[in-house]
Amino acid sequence: MSPTPPLTVHPVHLVGAGPGDPELLTLKAARVLREATVVLVDDLVGEQVLASVLEGTDRAPRLVQVGKRGGCASTPQAFINKLLVREALAGEKVVRLKGGDPLIFGRAGEEVAALREAGVPVVVVNGITSGLAAVNAxxxxxxxxxxxxxxVMLVTGHPQPGSAGPDWPAIARVAASGVTLVIYMGVSQAPSIVHGLLSHLPADLPAAAVQHASTPQERRTVTTLGALVETLARERIGSPAVLVIGRVLEVAVDVATATLQPAALNAAAAAA
Amino acid sequence: MSPTPPLTVHPVHLVGAGPGDPELLTLKAARVLREATVVLVDDLVGEQVLASVLEGTDRAPRLVQVGKRGGCASTPQAFINKLLVREALAGEKVVRLKGGDPLIFGRAGEEVAALREAGVPVVVVNGITSGLAAVNAxxxxxxxxxxxxxxVMLVTGHPQPGSAGPDWPAIARVAASGVTLVIYMGVSQAPSIVHGLLSHLPADLPAAAVQHASTPQERRTVTTLGALVETLARERIGSPAVLVIGRVLEVAVDVATATLQPAALNAAAAAA
Incomplete structure (x- = not known):
């Protein structure tokens, strides 16, 4: 009997799914998804992006849902790490599809560390982060x-459990020197974030929120820092959303009443 | 005689070409480039990305080079703005292809303003920014x-002429609280940047530089903040490059001696 040939271990690809619009996926991400035999997805966005990529092909990688769904708790990170290692060592072509970019506020670091420790090569494929799609909108x-x-400074409003969280007055001081703030996962903490920022930023500084940027469900509002909390409640903008604070929004504010902004054009077209 | 039918003015697309690897273009950017009749490009990266997208098609949009080339001065921004407006009003499908993402340290704002003023709709297509490809590398x-x-905080080391430029000690204070610094166009100003940062950051903080991230010409080095200027000179890492400063690099530092980092694997494969 000849010995069993050694199993090929393919690199695990950590792939950014982008902000939601399947067309904002990179060509590389699309290729890697088409070649995958197993895909781990977080959320509905990832599933829609995957379905869009596979449309018209006869590929059907095994789909493993590892995210929050319908109020259920999310899959523990340690379990995801183990699953990635196990599938890779079984010879599968594994893609871990994550919203936005894996290297911004994801937990890619932990997955990369687990894979490296197990001797599995990792390739990260960057994606368009939702904070960028938000300002575009x-x-x-x-x-x-x-x-x-x-x-520009990107911070998360949802700090690690047990951590003190961001020092909002210190961040406000930097923003006051002419740095745009882009706050991820900040809607539920908006009252305390805004309170901290107002210590060094004026209440009339433009502030905005964008939910589901780049998708048909996109919702956005432009207001001031002082009125942000009230506006979020009134317009019912919930998580996940991105907050943007800074003078860069003055263009958006001016344009809100004009007819030429792409967003305004889209809105006009939709209303017609 | 019947009147001349009104000319259709198509939206001008400001498109992010990504960091250099043509596969890091988004699907949307690729589609828009394939539909274009006129493409304005900045640099060689844009031309390579465009050539890659058009490969195997019979499309040949008119190519207008508006960037620096072989030591020549770059095309004045005001001229680019006028050209964009003129081509759009002539009925062309215009793409303005810019390295990275148009909404980060580009001058997209000026082009958008000029187009809006002329009544031309604008659509921005986001791209992968070089600072993200740099940490991936x-x-x-x-x-x-x-x-x-x-x-994370992104700043440019190449401030607007006449401006005081970034307040590096203030930025250092924020970085000290656990914020990664990603500095674009900072190599030529590295001595003064590092001097400012050392006022509030330790000399042994990890620091790195990546030139031409994501391309075959990619070069990178990982060192400390205190040794950054000397290392850039010794390794001859020039512009355009991205500087990365912060504890996130500890993973990269650890990994520099290991065999499992994708970059190390690639290097090993290339050497084999």
Missing amino acids: LGCGWTDRAAGAQG | LGCGWTDRAAGAQG
């Missing part, structure tokens, strides 16, 4: 020299 | 809870 940028914004 | 993320990095 608002008609402005992360930075804008004309608005005096020479930098 | 280093084997780490922008944020990482395990490394205590709950946020």
Whole structure:
């Protein structure tokens, strides 16, 4: 009897699914998904993106749902790590599909560490992060020299359990020097975030929120920092949403009443 | 005689070309480029990305080079703005292809403003920014809870002429609280940037530089903040490059000596 040939261990691909619009996937992500035999997905966005990529092909990778669903608790991270290792060592072509980009506020680091420890190579495929799709929807940028914004800071409003969380007054001081703030997962903590920011930022500073950026469910509002909490409640903008704070929004504010902004054009077209 | 039918003005697409690897283009960017009749490009990266997208098609949009080339001065922004408006009003399907993402340290705001003023609709197509491809090449993320990095700040080391430029000591104070720094266009200003950062950050904080991230010309180095200037000179890492500073790099540092990092694997495969 000849010995069993050694099993090929393929690299696990951690792939950014982008903000929601399946067309915002990269060509590389689409290729890797088409080649996969097992795909671990977080949420409905990932499933829709995957379905869109596989449309018209006869591929049907095994789909493993590892995210929150209908109020159920999410799959523990340790279990996801083990599953990634197990499937890879079984010779599967594994894709771990994550919303946005895996290297921004995901827990890619833990998955990469687990795979490396098990001797499984990892390739990360970047994606468009929701904070970028959010400013696009608002008609402005992360930075804008004309608005005096020479930098941008991304922070999460949902800190690690047990951690003190971001120092909002310190962040406000940086924002005051001309840095746009993009806050992920900040809606539920908005009252305390805004309270902290108002210590060093004016109440009339433009502030916005975008939910489900780039998708047909997209909702957005532009207001001021002082009125943000009240506006979120009134407009019923819930999680997951991105908050944007800074002078870059002045363009978006001006444009809200004009007819030429793509978003406004879309809204007009939808209403017609 | 019947009157001339009104000319259709198509939206101008400002498209992110990504960091360099043509596979990191989004599906939407690829589609828009295939539909274009005129494409304005900045640099060689854009041209390579465009060539890759059009490969195997019979499309040949008119290519207009508007960037720096071989030491020549770049096309003035005002001229680019006028050209975009003129081509759009002539009925062309215009794409303005920009490296990375148009909404991060580009001058998209000025182009959007000029187009809006002329009544031309604008659609921005996001791209993968080079700062994200840079951390991917280093084997780490922008944020990482395990490394205590709950946020990231992107700043440009190449401030607007006449502006005071970023307040590096203030930025250092924020970085010290657990925020990763990603500095675009910072290599030529590295001595003054590092001097400012060392006022509030330790000299042994990990620091890295990545040039031409995601391309075959990619070069990277991982060192410390205190040794960054010397290392850039010794390794001859020039512009355009991205600097990354923060504890997130500890993973990259650990991994530099291991065999499992994708980058190390690739290097090993190339050497074999």
